[in-house]
Amino acid sequence: MPIKHRNAGEKSPLLRDDWAYASPVSLDDFSTQDWILLDSQRGPYGAAERTKQALEMLTAQASAPTFGYQINNYEHCLQAATLALQDGADDEDIVVALFHDLGFVTNNENHGEFAAAFLKSYISDRNVWMLERHMYFQAVHCATHPAVDPDVRERWRGHPHFEYAANWVARYDVPSINPDFENAPLDTFIPMVERLFATLRRDIPLPD
Numbered sequence: 001m002p003i004k005h006r007n008a009g010e011k012s013p014l015l016r017d018d019w020a021y022a023s024p025v026s027l028d029d030f031s032t033q034d035w036i037l038l039d040s041q042r043g044p045y046g047a048a049e050r051t052k053q054a055l056e057m058l059t060a061q062a063s064a065p066t067f068g069y070q071i072n073n074y075e076h077c078l079q080a081a082t083l084a085l086q087d088g089a090d091d092e093d094i095v096v097a098l099f100h101d102l103g104f105v106t107n108n109e110n111h112g113e114f115a116a117a118f119l120k121s122y123i124s125d126r127n128v129w130m131l132e133r134h135m136y137f138q139a140v141h142c143a144t145h146p147a148v149d150p151d152v153r154e155r156w157r158g159h160p161h162f163e164y165a166a167n168w169v170a171r172y173d174v175p176s177i178n179p180d181f182e183n184a185p186l187d188t189f190i191p192m193v194e195r196l197f198a199t200l201r202r203d204i205p206l207p208d
């Protein structure tokens with residue numbers, strides 16, 4: 001969708017015609033009534049927009065070139081999710097696969113933490129743990145890389161989620177760079193993302 005430039009004096013459209021704007025232009029000037037109005041629209045807005053905007057973060061990469069892999073990061077994410085789907089994985093594990101490399105290009109060094117933070121409200125501890133470390137669990141599959149320690153994952157050997165992470169990476173991440181593989185269309189995954197995002201698993205605590 002082309003990006004429309006907003007000129008000064010124009011408001012962004014409301015999601016629904018029967019909604020209202022909070023009129024102050026600084027948070028300092030909001031009345032309690034303004035907050036009540038916003039909070040009454042915030043929930044339905046999130047429910048309507050969350051999946052769409054999350055997927056748009058992914059599809060923003062859909063036509064990107066690659067730096068050498070035969071498929072781009074968007075196709076890799078779609079392929080990992082397709083492998084999870086074909087494996088009979090549940091909604092959570094499929095959506096985790098779909099978004100596991102969302103920040104691979106923009107935040108490569110900490111893209112595991114990026115994905116974990118992105119999904120943390122909706123997923124189990126084992127997937128948070130796996131996402132944060134999945135690139136280190138990949139290293140054993142990249143033993144010919146001149147600068148990668150293939151045994152870096154060994155520091156977590158014995159952890160309750162170690163085997164899950166090792167299997168997840170081996171099954172869904174390592175092989176999903178294949179241009180000959182028929183990826184499921186993105187639409188396949190929309191209901192799964194919607195179901196997962198409709199179930200808030202945890203509140204996020206204040207930082208230390």
Ligand SMILES: [Fe+2]
Nearest residue numbers: 100101134135
């Ligand atoms: Fe990754």
Ligand SMILES: [Fe+2]
Nearest residue numbers: 076100101173
């Ligand atoms: Fe990946």
